[in-house]
Amino acid sequence: MAETLDDKLKAIQQEGNHMTKKQSQIVEAAIELIAEKGYYNTSTSEIARRAGVAEGTIFRHYETKKDLLVAIVTPAIANFSAPFFAEKFVKEVFDESYQSFEDLLYAFIRNRFEFAQSNVPILKILLQELAFHPEIQTTYKQVFGTTVYPAMDHAFTYYKEKGEIGDLPTDVLIRMIVPTIIGFMIDRFMLNPQKDWDDELELRRTVEYILQGIRKNECQ
Amino acid sequence: MAETLDDKLKAIQQEGNHMTKKQSQIVEAAIELIAEKGYYNTSTSEIARRAGVAEGTIFRHYETKKDLLVAIVTPAIANFSAPFFAEKFVKEVFDESYQSFEDLLYAFIRNRFEFAQSNVPILKILLQELAFHPEIQTTYKQVFGTTVYPAMDHAFTYYKEKGEIGDLPTDVLIRMIVPTIIGFMIDRFMLNPQKDWDDELELRRTVEYILQGIRKNECQ
């Protein structure tokens, strides 16, 4: 138990490496089934069947069914939240790589959009199960509190000073921006994935909506 | 099965009337427990215990556990979505009761905010369980499609013509507005209910954010 959550998160990002073939079959099957039907409607025997392994094999790799869920969802939290902030927000904002908040926001949304696009089922699971599993909530809070929030706070402060963002607290800005982005992705990937989307257009619209919504209110 | 969904919805809105004492105890207990722990983590025996009735009594009133869930959630859908639109949007917008889109939006958000405030647990259930129960999804789509969407579409058209809203499709407007409002409520009532909220201020900020986000872009 000396292992910290932080260690775990790091370990997780390289997970793919040391997984046996059967293990990744299990994870893949679990992701498909749980995304589709939810954690409590998916039995371990069903996962085993779809993965083409014996039920006992699941428990050789994951002590409990919940451990399997956590093993699926934790990297998603780490990867969805962290990378962009670690690399882009913190570094490039200082580098002034982004001329304006708009540039940053656009890069951010596009980057997360692309990540989501490649990870729809896992993110679906994350969204659906977050409410029911304290273990996941803890990880989420940890990641959000140490990585996402500070980076956002930092960036907001910077652009507020530059006058590009209205004078709203970070909490409020997050409460505006995040649901807008997630709302778009839910619509795009979960509610109406089959629709004939013009992703470029919608990304622009989303950026625009947020930008106008939070910008300094100069024209009123 | 001649009964249509529509009939059901109507019946539901007057439900309170014909419920026996035991029955409302059951519903109340179920709401508390399911909101707190989720549908699959709440057993009928637990509901019976908290309600102070025998387990069999639940099944005298609801054929299955899922029926009980549906009986809880369906009126929430009907009531959360419908009333305002039926009464205010449709009628008063025509009456020109609302001078501006801002007035309408503000009235709408405040109205829904107050409704949410009095129905936190049920709405929590709705939000959490919607993903897992096709029965609920069907009801939701039906209500949304026949009541909410048309009313919104109507209003948006009206105010777009008046130049108060930018020229965005109804779908897009909904995708912008709804997550913003729901996101606020989740923060307010579910994630941080204990915070020292200045509700008036936050309502204003929410309206402002939406308004700027979707208004005609005159000042750029």
Next chain:
Amino acid sequence: MAETLDDKLKAIQQEGNHMTKKQSQIVEAAIELIAEKGYYNTSTSEIARRAGVAEGTIFRHYETKKDLLVAIVTPAIANFSAPFFAEKFVKEVFDESYQSFEDLLYAFIRNRFEFAQSNVPILKILLQELAFHPEIQTTYKQVFGTTVYPAMDHAFTYYKEKGEIGDLPTDVLIRMIVPTIIGFMIDRFMLNPQKDWDDELELRRTVEYILQGIRKNECQ
């Protein structure tokens, strides 16, 4: 959890009363099977089958399989150890109902012999499972320490003063007497129950052996 072990023991002695028919079928079947094959070789499904009930019914009455074991064994401990001491040792020894230690010992052995005779399977379980279940050990120690030991200690002191017993510590006397008695019963009821026993003779022999073994060593 306010309930003390003592309360439990009392409750247990009247247990028979409030057991439903199915419940006593379960207990009876469990006793038979566990006595014969041991706790870990007896499955709950087997118990259910022999009891003529559904497997789930067991768990309506006993939360876990181990609870069932404890429910079987605890009264045996209470009843095997306690009654004689409470009633006879303590009271009658003072009354001088027993002229000599021999009388007391004989009455005691005969009394416990008869009890054992009517409870062979349960006592077999107690003997076999005591080593593996801390829950049972705890009960045993409690009963022994508060009831059996004090009564024996009392009686030994009394008869030592009368010169009928040699000057050995209570611990040692118990270590001599108890295995002799239990050893006899194991032979009689468990190892060779089918033998053609002359119980009166063997009881006498057992008393004699103990008596000579611990008496004041006058003739050497």
Next chain:
Amino acid sequence: MAETLDDKLKAIQQEGNHMTKKQSQIVEAAIELIAEKGYYNTSTSEIARRAGVAEGTIFRHYETKKDLLVAIVTPAIANFSAPFFAEKFVKEVFDESYQSFEDLLYAFIRNRFEFAQSNVPILKILLQELAFHPEIQTTYKQVFGTTVYPAMDHAFTYYKEKGEIGDLPTDVLIRMIVPTIIGFMIDRFMLNPQKDWDDELELRRTVEYILQGIRKNECQ
């Protein structure tokens, strides 16, 4: 399967010889764990872990888990019961090496005491598991019937004739003596090993108790 039990017993007594290092690690680990927690509470994976070998390695040396148990317990039976009788009882009693039954009994108890002292865990296993494993019972009966009983019978007859032992059947004498000795050892090594024992004193007391218990009843 031409191999008789007798062959096996002989083979067993030289077992140490042909055991590989891993094999004795396995046996040692198994003894520790099974003594502590019982056969059914000890998994082969746990034994393998403690032994520092792979789980499969156990099954290379012992076809089944039960075979491992038998391999542990059979030599204990052979060694606990047999040697003294074979060497001492039979030979030395005839040699009249022991002047009196007391001398023999004392030598016997001391000898078995010392053996027990060096083999507590294995004897614990024997005692605890004997009831549940017919394979062990068979071995036990075989050894007892062919080695212990005849030797004892022989010695008893001899000393009865010399008038040192009362006229009791061998069965009865065994039923008196054996539980007394085993009872002492259980107390000494299993129930209260940590106590500050004066072993010499207790050995003497045990001998004394048995001796008086079974001697010719001359002084009554």
Next chain:
DNA sequence: CATGAATGAGGCTTCATTCAT
């Protein structure tokens, strides 16, 4: 209407044993 004992299908998990490497 209400009760609650009884049901039995199905879920998660353990573990002795096998086998390809």
Next chain:
DNA sequence: AATGAATGAAGCCTCATTCAT
């Protein structure tokens, strides 16, 4: 000989649902 991943039978337990009272 040794390994350890994989197996799958079997175990304990949960829980929605039924039904006699």
